[in-house]
Amino acid sequence: MNSLHWSRYREQGFFIGIRFLFWLHHRLGPIAFKIAVYPVVFCYYLKNRSGRRATHQYLRFFAERYPREKIKADWITGFRIFLNFANSAREKLEAWFVGIPASQVNFPERAFLHQLASSGQGGVLIGSHLGNLEVCRALGSLTDVRVNVLVHTKHAKKFNRMMQMLNPKSQVRLIQVTEVTPTLAMQLSEAVDDGELVVIVGDRTPVNSQGRTCEAQFFGRPAPFPQGPYILAALLKCPVYTLFCLRSADGYDIYMEKLCDRVQMKRGDRESHIRELVADFAARLEYYCRLAPLQWYNFYPFWNQQA
Structure with a gap:
């Protein structure tokens, strides 16, 4: 049975709670945040029936696929994912406005990324809602590379102005987009030619119903993935590279891997290479999900959704 598209799920209640937690953090410090986060998230976890079911579905598929990992599809494990997400929201603000100390970031490919940008050749980085992508978006501060982040939020311009006020040295620019237009493609092409990076998520299907998708195996079941990131590339x-950032005991581990040198669009079967790349991305996403199973933050039925 099909479920609603991810963009039609409303998380307003959760973000009201997150805003309250941010206020506590700002006024009373991190200890107040850590104490209050449990009851706030627990109340939302009980209230958000659809998000709870979606999380349990993911945990069930994970447990069936990897029984040796001993991940349980129960309410306690689901709550832990919600709790991790709330804590990651606090870390997002730190990544954007304060910055993450280099000592807390394990990023072996940092030198390569800097060399890539210095050579005048940028690239497309495909991320996901696994872990904390916002730390990856802070790559500009880690490598002095300009980062263009494609987002669905309608407040990208306001956020960019706020970023400049709070952190004038920020190398991150948010671009609100629902579809790739010729004008946007031209702007991004110039940016990439100047050695800049374009970050886009590869685990959210298009907001509009005309966007292209294709299915790939994910935890042993077909799931829809967007073609947009690969068409853009x-x-x-x-x-094209994959980009994942996982929270660890020591900080953050950033993983960057090359997916392909170029996306080939052949006549007669223009989508064959894209289907291969989507399958490769889904495989890498599953691999990193296995490394950090409780950092999966898609609170909607990922495997069965419709616009």
Whole structure:
């Protein structure tokens, strides 16, 4: 049975709670945040029936696929995912406005990324809602590389102005987008030619019903993935990389891997290469989910959704 598209799920109640937690953190410090986060998230966890079911579905598929990991599809494990998400929201603000100390970031490919940008060749980085992508978006402060982040939020311009006020040295620019237009493609092409990076998520299907998707195996079941990131990369004629950031006991582990040098769009079967890349991305996403199973933050039925 199909479920609603991810963009039609409303998380307003959760973000009201998150705003309250941020206020506590700002006024009373991190200890107040850590104490209050449990009851706030628990109340939302009980209230958000659809998000709870979606999380349990993911945990069930994970447990069936990897029984040796001993991940239980119960309410306690589901609550832990919600709790991790609330804590990651606090870390997002730190990543954007304060910055993450380099000592807390394990990023082996940092030198390569800097070399790539210095050579005048940028690229497309495909991330996800696993872990904390906002730390990856702070790559600009880690490598002095300009980062363009494609987002669905309608407040991108306001956020950019706020970023400049709070952190004038920020190398991150948010671009609100629902579809890739010729004008946007031209702007991003110029950015990539100047050695800049374009970050886009690869685990959210298009907001509009006309966006292209294709299915790939994910935890042993077909799931819809967007074609947009790969079509964009084909237009930009640049390398494509996967990008994941997982929370660890010591800080953050950033993983960057090359997916392909160029996306090839062949006549007669223009989507064949894209289908292969989507399958490769889904496989890597599953691999990193296995490394951090409780950092999966898609609170909607991922495997069965419709616009």
